[in-house]
Amino acid sequence: MALRVGVGFDSHRLAPGRPLLLGGVRIPHDRGLVGHSDGDVVIHAVIDALLGAAGRGNIGEWFPDTDEAFAGADSAALLARVWEDLAQRGWRLVNLDCVVVAQRPRLTPHLRAIQKRLAGLLGCPRGNVSVKPKTADALGLLERGEGMAAFAVVLVEVTEPAEAGPPPAGAPD
Numbered sequence: 001m002a003l004r005v006g007v008g009f010d011s012h013r014l015a016p017g018r019p020l021l022l023g024g025v026r027i028p029h030d031r032g033l034v035g036h037s038d039g040d041v042v043i044h045a046v047i048d049a050l051l052g053a054a055g056r057g058n059i060g061e062w063f064p065d066t067d068e069a070f071a072g073a074d075s076a077a078l079l080a081r082v083w084e085d086l087a088q089r090g091w092r093l094v095n096l097d098c099v100v101v102a103q104r105p106r107l108t109p110h111l112r113a114i115q116k117r118l119a120g121l122l123g124c125p126r127g128n129v130s131v132k133p134k135t136a137d138a139l140g141l142l143e144r145g146e147g148m149a150a151f152a153v154v155l156v157e158v159t160e161p162a163e164a165g166p167p168p169a170g171a172p173d
């Protein structure tokens with residue numbers, strides 16, 4: 001049995017007229033995150049943590065922001081693709097821990113829904129997924145509510161470690 005840890009980070013600007021998606025959950029707010037995809041900072045951080053743990057590259061290699069195929073992409077679907085690749089290689093999630101940095105809206109009422117969605121996407125019990133909100137005192141753009149950021153750490157395990165293989169260029173191999 002091999003255990004591997006991975007870390008991920010992401011941040012995006014907020015703008016009016018965009019839906020706010022965090023961890024694949026629509027959060028009521030007067031603005032949303034701007035990105036090539038839907039800007040879901042939580043899922044992007046989780047994807048990078050998973051890919052890092054498994055030695056499978058990074059989100060930019062899988063889903064380049066220069067590729068129109070991923071314009072407006074549903075980040076939950078991107079996570080599902082990444083996790084399918086890792087699960088096929090025998091990886092299992094031990095646990096996921098995330099911090100979401102957001103001045104507003106208040107995320108506490110939405111944490112259970114986010115944890116449930118992430119656990120569903122990763123095929124694990126909800127208790128294996130933690131999502132913690134933090135406000136952003138003294139962090140400039142974040143404090144002024146002009147953006148959001150997320151950090152993620154994962155622990156994954158595999159019974160028989162396989163050769164990680166090269167990360168795919170734009171799509172899973």
Ligand code: MG
Binds near residue numbers: 039
């Ligand atoms: Mg991103």
